[in-house]
Each structure stands twice: as C-alpha cells, then as structure tokens.
Amino acid sequence: xxxxxxxxxxxxxxxxxxxxxxxxxxxxxxxxxxxxxxxxxxxxxxxxxxxxxxxxxxxxxxxxxxxxxxxxxxxxxxxxxxxxxxxxxxxxxxxxxxxxxxxxxxxxxxxxxxxxxxxxxxxxxxxxxxxxxxxxxxxxxxxxxxxxxxxxxxxxxxxxxxxxxxxxxxxxxxxxxxxxxxxxxxxxxxxxxxxxxxxxxxxxxxxxxxxxxxxxxxxxxxxxxxxxxxxxxxxxxxxxxxxxxxxxxxxxxxxxxxxxxxxxxxxxxxxxxxxxxxxxxxxxxxxxxxxxxxxxxxxxxxxxxxxxxxxxxxxxxxxxxxxxxxxxxxxxx
Amino acid sequence: xxxxxxxxxxxxxxxxxxxxxxxxxxxxxxxxxxxxxxxxxxxxxxxxxxxxxxxxxxxxxxxxxxxxxxxxxxxxxxxxxxxxxxxxxxxxxxxxxxxxxxxxxxxxxxxxxxxxxxxxxxxxxxxxxxxxxxxxxxxxxxxxxxxxxxxxxxxxxxxxxxxxxxxxxxxxxxxxxxxxxxxxxxxxxxxxxxxxxxxxxxxxxxxxxxxxxxxxxxxxxxxxxxxxxxxxxxxxxxxxxxxxxxxxxxxxxxxxxxxxxxxxxxxxxxxxxxxxxxxxxxxxxxxxxxxxxxxxxxxxxxxxxxxxxxxxxxxxxxxxxxxxxxxxxxxxxxx
Ligand SMILES: Nc1ncnc2c1ncn2[C@@H]1O[C@H](COP(=O)(O)OP(=O)(O)OP(=O)(O)O)[C@@H](O)[C@H]1O
Ligand code: SF4
Ligand SMILES: [Mg+2]
Numbered sequence: 041x042x043x044x045x046x047x048x049x050x051x052x053x054x055x056x057x058x059x060x061x062x063x064x065x066x067x068x069x070x071x072x073x074x075x076x077x078x079x080x081x082x083x084x085x086x087x088x089x090x091x092x093x094x095x096x097x098x099x100x101x102x103x104x105x106x107x108x109x110x111x112x113x114x115x116x117x118x119x120x121x122x123x124x125x126x127x128x129x130x131x132x133x134x135x136x137x138x139x140x141x142x143x144x145x146x147x148x149x150x151x152x153x154x155x156x157x158x159x160x161x162x163x164x165x166x167x168x169x170x171x172x173x174x175x176x177x178x179x180x181x182x183x184x185x186x187x188x189x190x191x192x193x194x195x196x197x198x199x200x201x202x203x204x205x206x207x208x209x210x211x212x213x214x215x216x217x218x219x220x221x222x223x224x225x226x227x228x229x230x231x232x233x234x235x236x237x238x239x240x241x242x243x244x245x246x247x248x249x250x251x252x253x254x255x256x257x258x259x260x261x262x263x264x265x266x267x268x269x270x271x272x273x274x275x276x277x278x279x280x281x282x283x284x285x286x287x288x289x290x291x292x293x294x295x296x297x298x299x300x301x302x303x304x305x306x307x308x309x310x311x312x313x314x315x316x317x318x319x320x321x322x323x324x325x326x327x328x329x330x331x332x333x334x335x336x337x338x339x340x341x342x343x344x345x346x347x348x349x350x351x352x353x354x355x356x357x358x359x360x361x362x363x364x365x366x367x368x369x370x371x372x373x
Numbered sequence: 374x375x376x377x378x379x380x381x382x383x384x385x386x387x388x389x390x391x392x393x394x395x396x397x398x399x400x401x402x403x404x405x406x407x408x409x410x411x412x413x414x415x416x417x418x419x420x421x422x423x424x425x426x427x428x429x430x431x432x433x434x435x436x437x438x439x440x441x442x443x444x445x446x447x448x449x450x451x452x453x454x455x456x457x458x459x460x461x462x463x464x465x466x467x468x469x470x471x472x473x474x475x476x477x478x479x480x481x482x483x484x485x486x487x488x489x490x491x492x493x494x495x496x497x498x499x500x501x502x503x504x505x506x507x508x509x510x511x512x513x514x515x516x517x518x519x520x521x522x523x524x525x526x527x528x529x530x531x532x533x534x535x536x537x538x539x540x541x542x543x544x545x546x547x548x549x550x551x552x553x554x555x556x557x558x559x560x561x562x563x564x565x566x567x568x569x570x571x572x573x574x575x576x577x578x579x580x581x582x583x584x585x586x587x588x589x590x591x592x593x594x595x596x597x598x599x600x601x602x603x604x605x606x607x608x609x610x611x612x613x614x615x616x617x618x619x620x621x622x623x624x625x626x627x628x629x630x631x632x633x634x635x636x637x638x639x640x641x642x643x644x645x646x647x648x649x650x651x652x653x654x655x656x657x658x659x660x661x662x663x664x665x666x667x668x669x670x671x672x673x674x675x676x677x678x679x680x681x682x683x684x685x686x687x688x689x690x691x692x693x694x695x696x697x698x699x700x701x702x703x704x705x706x707x708x
Contacts, residue, residue: 097611101498129614136612141605144624146631146702155623156613191703207613 041113042070043247044094044215048107051089055102063089064271065322066346067107073214074245078258078279080294081268082316087251088137090268091217093117094249095134096124111215130160133208137220139200143192149176149203150188156210175206179236198229202236209240216241219251234260255298259283267291270319270327273346277355287349287362289334326360334361374699381692385685392684393445393677397438400673406430407454407671428454441677450678455663455670460678463663468682469553470540471652471659475644477575478582483637486587490594490633491626497599505591512588517647521581521654528577536574538656545570578655582647586640593636597629604628631702638694641687 051064064086071077079087092098093105096116109116111132116124136142144152153175154168163171169188176184179202192200201221208216218237222230238261241248250262258265258279265282267275267290275288286292293312314331321327325340332339338360349355351365408424409416425431429440444451450460493505529537536542540555548567550558556575559568601607602625610624648661656662660679667675699705 095612097608125614125616127614128612134612136605136609138605142609144606144610144628145704146627147623148703151623155615155619159613159615159619193704204609207609 043073043075043112044071044249045110046070046090046094046107047110049090049093049109050104050106051086051093051098052104052106053102054104062271064093066272067268068346069266069273069276071215071247071249074247075264076242076248076250076262078262078265079249079251079268080253080255080258080265082253082294084316085268086271087253087268088219091134091219091249091251094217095128095132096121126160129156129208129213130211131213132215132217133211133213134217134219135201135204135208135221138224139197139204140224142204143200145192148189148191149195153188153203153207153210156207160211171210172206175210176203178240179203179206179209180232181206197225198232201225201229201233205233205236205240209246213246215247215249217249217251220253222257223252223254237261255283255294267294270316270322272322272327272358273356274328274358275356276346277352281352281355285352285365287351287355287357287365288359289332289361289363290328292363293331326358334359334363336361374696377699378692378696381688381695385688388688389681389685393442393681394438396677396680397441398434400671400676401434403668403671405671407673410669410671411454445678445681450681451674453667453672453675455666455672455675460674463675464678464682466553467658467660467663470555470657471648471661473554473556474575474578474582474651474657474659475641475648477579478644478647479586479637479640481579481583482586482590482640485583486590487594487633490591490596491598491629493591493595494598494602502595505595509588509591512584512591515584517581517585517650518654520584521577521651524577524581525655535576540574540657541567541570542574578651578657581654582644582651585647586637586643589640589643590633590636594629594633597632598625601625601628627701631698634694634697634701638691641690645683645687 047068049064049067050062053061053063067086067090069077069079079090081087089098089103094109094111094116096119098105105117107117111127114127116127119127143149150169150172153172154163154165157163157168157171158165161168161171172188173184176187181187181199181202187195187199187203192203195203205221221237222233225233234257237248237250240246242261248261250258252258262279264276264278266273267282267288269290275282275286275291277287282291283295286295290312293310296310297312312331318330319327320329320340322343325342326332326335326344329335329339344358344360346356346358349357349362406421406425407428407430408421411424412420422431429437432440441451448461450464452458453460453463456463489505489509493502496502525537528535541548545567548558548564549562551561552558555571556568559565559571607620607624610620615624645661648659649665650661651657652659652662653665660683663675664679666672667679
C-alpha cells in the first residue's frame with residue numbers, strides 16, 4: 041500500500057459575489073514510502089493548493105475539498121483538526137517557496153527549531169536545543185550554536201531555507217512536501233539546496249513530493265513525474281520515460297523550453313505559445329487546446345480522460361492526439 | 374541598550390529647555406494679564422501695577438525667564454495664583470490623581486481592546502467582526518462630555534451603583550494619603566473601605582477616558598492580526614503542527630503587537646487631552662482640570678510648570694514604548 045493516496049481530489053474556492061473557482065479537479069496520485077514524486081506545471085495550475093490540501097492548510101471557509109486523501113491508510117479530509125495538528129510537522133512536513141517570509145522575524149531561529157521538537161518529540165528544553173544544533177549542522181549551517189541564537193534577518197536566503205529544511209526534518213517525517221523550495225533563491229544556491237534535499241530526504245528513505253515548474257529540478261531526483269495543467273494531471277510517467285518520450289503536447293512544450301546541455305549553441309528554446317490564462321474550461325474540452333499544436337477537432341468538443349497510454353505501460357495520458365513516439369525519436373535525433 | 378537609554382535621556386535636556394522657552398513666551402502672549410484676571414471688575418491701573426511688581430512681571434522678559442529657569446532647576450515653579458499654593462504642591466496633589474486615572478483608563482483600553490481586536494480578526498467577516506468594527510467607530514466618535522453625562526445619569530443618578538463625582542466620599546476625608554495615589558494609599562495603609570471607595574470613584578471617569586483609546590487599540594489590533602494571519606510564517610507554524618495556543622501567542626500576537634505598542638504609546642497624548650474633559654465632567658481633582666482653569670486665570674506659573682512636567686512624562690513614555698518595541702522586534706534592537 042502506498043504511503044500517500046490522493047484520489048479524485050477537487051478543490052473549489054468560492055467567494056460571495058464571485059464565480060466559484062475550480063482550482064483542482066480529478067487529481068489522483070500516490071506516493072510510496074521512500075519514493076520521490078514530482079508535481080510539475082506552470083504557475084497557477086494548482087500545485088500549491090494541492091499540497092495545502094494534503095497538509096490540511098487550506099482556508100476553512102471558502103475552500104471546498106472533495107475526493108479523498110489517505111495517509112498511511114488514514115483519511116485526512118475528514119480528520120479532526122487536533123489529530124491533523126498531531127500529524128503535521130511529525131509525519132508530514134512541508135518546505136515552502138519563500139524562505140525570506142517563511143520564518144517568524146521576531147523570534148530566534150533556535151526556538152523555531154526546538155518548538156517542533158518539543159511539540160512532537162516530547163523533548164525538554166536542553167535536549168531540544170542540543171538536537172536543534174545537530175539538525176542545523178546536518179543541513180550545512182556552520183557554527184550552529186551561534187546561529188540558534190540569531191534572528192532570521194541575520195541569515196542569508198540560502199541559510200534560511202536550510203533552517204526551514206531543518207525544521208521540516210526535525211521529527212523525521214515519513215513524507216516531505218517541498219513547494220518550489222528553490223524558486224526564490226540564486227542559481228548557485230538552488231543547486232546546493234537541491235543537493236541537500238537529495239542527500240537528506242531521498243537517500244534517507246523519506247518520501248518526497250517535489251513541486252516545481254522547472255523540469256530541470258525533476259530530472260535530477262524524481263522517480264515519477266506528474267504534469268499538471270489547469271488543475272488536472274495531464275500526463276504521468278517515470279522520469280526516464282517522460283524525458284525520453286513525452287507524449288502530451290504540453291509536456292513536450294515544457295521540455296522544449298528547458299535549456300539542455302546537449303543542445304547546440306545558438307539553438308533557440310521554444311517556449312509554449314500563449315500563457316496559462318489562454319485556456320478553456322475542462323467541461324468544454326481540453327484546457328490546453330488554445331495553445332496546442334496537435335489540436336484536432338474533438339479536442340474542443342469534450343474533455344479527454346486520463347487513461348493508460350496504449351503504447352507504453354505505466355504511462356498515463358489525458359490527450360486526444362498525443363505526440364507520436366516515432367515522431368519523438370525523430371525530434372531527439 | 375543602556376547607551377541608547379542614556380542617550381535618549383540626555384536628549385531630554387535640550388527638548389525641555391526649548392520647550393520652556395516656547396512655553397514662557399506663549400503664556401505671556403495670551404491676551405490679558407494675571408493681574409487683570411485676578412482683579413476682574415475691580416481692576417484699576419494702580420492695583421494692576423502693584424500686583425505686577427509683586428509677581429515680578431514689571432521686569433524685562435529675559436530677567437523674568439532667568440528667574441523662572443533658576444527656580445525651575447531647583448524644582449520650584451512659583452506659586453499658583455488660582456489656589457495661592459506653591460505649584461509643586463499642586464503637582465504633588467494632582468499628578469497622582471491624573472496618573473491613577475490615566476493608567477486605569479489605559480489598562481481598560483488595553484485589556485479589552487486587544488482581545489476584542491484579536492477575536493474580531495479571527496472571526497473576520499462574521500457579524501461579530503462587523504459589530505466590533507461599528508462599536509469601535511461609535512467609541513471613537515462619541516463626544517466625551519455626552520458620554521460622561523450619560524454614564525453619570527444611568528449609573529450614579531438612576532441606578533445609584535457608582536458615585537457621581539469626585540475622588541472620594543466626604544466621610545473618607547480623614548484617610549491618610551502618603552503618596553496621593555488613592556488606590557495605592559489604601560493598599561499601603563491596609564484600609565479596605567478606602568480602597569473600595571477609591572476604586573468605585575475611578576470606574577466612571579476611567580471608562581469615559583478609556584473609550585477612545587479602547588476603540589483605537591481594538592481597530593489597530595484587528596488590522597494587525599488580519600495582516601499577520603496572512604503571513605507565510607504563520608503558515609509555516611501551522612505546517613509544524615504547533616498547537617493553536619502556541620501559534621496565537623508566539624507567532625500571531627507577538628508580531629501583531631508591534632503596531633499595537635506604537636499605538637499605545639501615542640495614546641498618551643490623547644489621554645492627557647481627554648483627561649481635561651473627563652476630569653471636568655466628573656469634578657475629578659486632577660491635572661487636566663487644574664491646567665484647563667489656569668488658562669482663563671492667566672496662571673503663568675501653573676501653566677509653565679505643569680506643561681513642562683507633562684512634556685517630560687510624554688518623552689519618558691515614548692522612550693518606554695521604544696524600549697518595548699526593541700524587546701519585541703530584534704530587527705530594530707539597538708546594541
Ligand atoms: N485562497 C484562494 N482563493 C481563491 N482562489 C485561489 C486561492 N488560492 C489559490 N487560488 C486559485 O487556485 C489556482 C491554483 O493556485 P496555486 O497557488 O495552486 O498555483 P501554483 O500551481 O502553485 O502556481 P505557482 O507556480 O504560481 O505557485 C490559481 O488559479 C488561484 O487563482
Ligand atoms: S487533447 Fe487535444 S488540445 Fe489537448 S493536448 Fe491533446 S491534442 Fe492538444
Ligand atoms: Mg505555488
């Protein structure tokens with residue numbers, strides 16, 4: 041049985057005087073213990089709200105969650121708030137996008153680490169601060185004893201993200217959700233943080249949901265990848281398959297816009313035409329249709345379902361006219 | 374931190390000196406003169422001249438100022454012509470009364486305003502929130518005199534639960550007052566009846582004086598908590614699975630208190646001006662009433678002395694606010 045099982049998740053935001061926003065729909069995926077799963081898509085496709093739904097952190101009013109989220113067999117969508125609090129930070133932890141704003145500016149780093157330990161691991165103050173120092177050391181923060189006494193504004197962005205990772209890993213969670221953990225950082229720091237996550241999370245057997253809009257991030261660490269578009273999963277495959285032979289036109293577009301080492305110098309990157317806002321509702325057809333090169337007539341007459349790819353096992357697709365594998369080969373050659 | 378405090382205290386010297394000059398000139402620029410005010414109808418040029426010589430008002434301004442400064446440094450502010458008593462003695466009687474009233478009012482404002490603001494924010498958009506917002510609007514706009522008379526009418530005249538005016542009952546006149554703070558005095562001397570008497574007399578004036586600061590503090594707290602609840606670090610705290618109590622105290626309130634503490638400091642000026650109206654409405658023998666009366670009677674000595682002390686208190690309280698701000702927020706902490 042998998043550790044995390046998300047089935048038919050839907051998230052609808054409603055506000056008085058406005059039309060309901062169906063931010064996520066029909067999202068189904070699972071994460072096995074120790075597995076690393078990528079959730080990829082452009083801005084606004086619903087990655088963050090999906091992760092917040094798993095954490096039980098969506099606003100209580102105005103956000104309706106449908107479907108089921110099972111963690112280790114426990115249904116989370118109907119779990120009482122205090123039980124969920126007991127789970128968060130201990131069994132499921134999360135690292136957010138912006139380390140500059142994710143730390144409390146008025147209390148020392150040390151307390152922000154020890155408060156998790158004391159809450160979930162029942163440590164006394166002395167044991168917790170010893171453990172906090174060793175956690176900071178593990179995430180590569182030099183001179184941890186001093187850093188514990190410092191405040192967030194005294195640390196650089198990269199150091200803050202390391203501290204946030206230390207807090208997330210403090211209770212040895214079984215699942216970590218990282219929501220674009222490197223987007224707000226400098227390129228060189230990005231690589232270091234990814235390396236750190238790989239080392240501490242992936243190699244230690246903690247399951248990881250890696251949320252990103254950058255396929256380059258996924259390429260380095262994920263076992264399987266889910267590509268989202270406009271609130272739904274449009275393609276899922278193992279990392280190798282997805283990079284070798286993307287079948288969904290949107291995935292192919294994303295791949296074509298990632299700079300590659302084997303790319304000839306001067307060769308132009310091809311961004312996907314249009315923007316994520318050029319979309320049609322899934323109820324009327326494929327949301328990607330307005331931007332799709334492979335569009336055929338049926339694409340705007342009804343929504344495609346997510347089904348197993350006829351050509352390949354373990355590869356799911358939501359597309360009426362996927363990219364031909366033979367054609368793919370021709371493109372890569 | 375210590376150097377910061379000392380520096381701020383030293384800064385007090387030029388501030389007070391500048392203020393003393395301005396004050397000195399201002400009271401003398403008021404139309405009319407003390408002699409005229411004293412004599413009223415009976416004023417004749419000779420009598421006025423006599424009194425002016427007695428008060429030293431015939432001397433050139435710089436001589437008068439020099440005399441004033443010389444005495445003020447020895448904490449002698451001359452004699453009040455309203456009460457014919459030394460100004461310092463009046464201060465000793467009246468500052469405790471006003472401080473007691475102001476502190477009680479501020480306590481009411483803080484102890485009610487912060488929780489009201491917090492719960493309004495937590496129930497943002499519900500009728501409870503809307504109720505608190507409209508109530509605070511009423512609190513800010515209601516005229517102090519009107520409120521004072523309403524409260525007196527209902528609670529003193531009609532229900533008879535609370536005393537109408539003053540600081541103590543006539544039968545308490547022989548109670549000892551070592552400090553002038555009646556509540557404190559009653560506690561120190563272990564006098565139960567005097568304590569309840571002093572407290573009962575404080576209720577209506579303090580509630581009156583507290584309304585505006587209470588409404589302002591509630592509004593600022595509500596806005597600050599709403600801001601903080603949307604902060605990423607609160608989401609981080611939630612993601613850690615901390616208890617609701619820890620999140621509220623450590624992550625929400627602590628940050629929300631930054632703007633609130635500044636507001637509380639600013640309330641002091643408001644309390645002083647509110648005290649004039651409140652003390653007059655409740656015949657509460659404090660600073661406000663005395664200073665207000667000093668203007669029509671051209672009581673130079675009282676105006677100069679009292680306003681200087683009020684200004685010094687103002688600076689000291691703002692220093693306390695800055696220190697507390699530094700204690701809450703490490704980013705502005707002075708090393
Ligand atoms: N509180 C909310 N109220 C209403 N709509 C919301 C709310 N939060 C998110 N949405 C909507 O849900 C959709 C998905 O947002 P989400 O933040 O999950 O995108 P994302 O994939 O994480 O994008 P990004 O890469 O920008 O982080 C957006 O279109 C957004 O408008
Ligand atoms: S369903 Fe049609 S429009 Fe949508 S991605 Fe496939 S080919 Fe393009
Ligand atoms: Mg996001």
